[in-house]
Amino acid sequence: MQPIIQISGLSKTYASGFQALKTVDLDIKRGEIFALLGPNGAGKTTLISIICGIVRPSTGTVLADGHDIIRDYRAARSRIGLVPQELTTDAFETVWATVSFSRGLFGKPKNPAIVEQVLRDLSLWEKRDSKIMTLSGGMKRRVLIAKALAHEPQILFLDEPTAGVDVELRQDMWKLVRRLRDDGVTIILTTHYIEEAEEMADRVGVISKGEIILVEDKAELMRKLGQKQLTLHLQAPLAAVPAALSRYGLALQAEGAELVYTYDTKAERTGITALMKDLAEAGIRFSDLRTSQSSLEDIFVGLLRANA
Incomplete structure (x- = not known):
């Protein structure tokens, strides 16, 4: 049309x-x-x-x-x-x-x-x-x-x-x-x-x-530009992210009680599956988790910064 x-x-x-x-x-x-x-x-x-x-x-x-x-x-x-x-x-x-x-x-x-x-x-x-x-x-x-x-x-x-x-x-x-x-x-x-x-x-x-x-x-x-975050509530706080998990770019929050993984839609399946496996091997346990996704406003601000 x-x-x-x-x-x-x-x-x-x-x-x-x-x-x-x-x-x-x-x-x-x-x-x-x-x-x-x-x-x-x-x-x-x-x-x-x-x-x-x-x-x-x-x-x-x-x-x-x-x-x-x-x-x-x-x-x-x-x-x-x-x-x-x-x-x-x-x-x-x-x-x-x-x-x-x-x-x-x-x-x-x-x-x-x-x-x-x-x-x-x-x-x-x-x-x-x-x-x-x-x-x-x-x-x-x-x-x-x-x-x-x-x-x-x-x-x-x-x-x-x-x-x-x-x-x-x-x-x-x-x-x-x-x-x-x-x-x-x-x-x-x-x-x-x-x-x-x-x-x-x-x-x-x-x-x-x-x-x-x-x-x-x-x-x-x-889907293409929005980022997602997976936040894990840890059973025991961490002082630092183990070196074995460095490739995921993880961040600690809430005085080490939360572990945050930021990823895009392309890495969603393989990244989370691999992360869970590596967390278990590192002996890190969590009691709860939540996910969030960037808003259109986040994407808009990012585009303007890139075009500045």
Whole structure:
């Protein structure tokens, strides 16, 4: 199936000479949740702004559902919804008027049923006649999402959508995201809450210094780059790791009462089996054990350090 977003040779250099993007090539699959991760200043917002038609690229092409964002910008933009970080709307308008106006901006005919459904999905229906200025921060964030969904886009960008919002809104938002994905909407997410990307994303892209340094299925990324740890609770503390076990890179913790073995998925079977055999031969006994695995955040930090 053809990707819903196709980015080729994309770059952006501002008048100041700052190069925000350096030859980005990226395909985003139809119907997936794609998490774009990167530190502040990495180029995430610039990339999103170019795709959404807010910033003009210096070089390269972007196709949104087969439509060039410059040559066929009306058709391209009609397929895209953007939830920005900040609320930009008339504070004196009502919720209903604001969301309805957003639908009209994309040339969509009036459809009160669609607007009502969007407001109900975001728990805004009871606030439909309230002015934006009277809403709480969390409710204003919901309005941002409603505005982005009013014209029924096939591509939805969420730029730090849960920054500074309460837990209830965050949970509601992710329920909605899952439902949209199930309905065929493609979701592109930027977030500082990496645990959200770990829970929600199908694929992960990492951008650093204006370049895409990795794109990978989340499960495959965790398998290839994630490290695991086996912690053994020893029956008797050790003063030092025996020389016969030096090849495993073991570490002592808890004043010698715990022995920690760090390994990757490639060494999982043979490494643990051999370790257990060598522990028995060295006369080391343990009373309990536990395993843990590195998170997506650990992998993300490691990638950035490697690219520093």
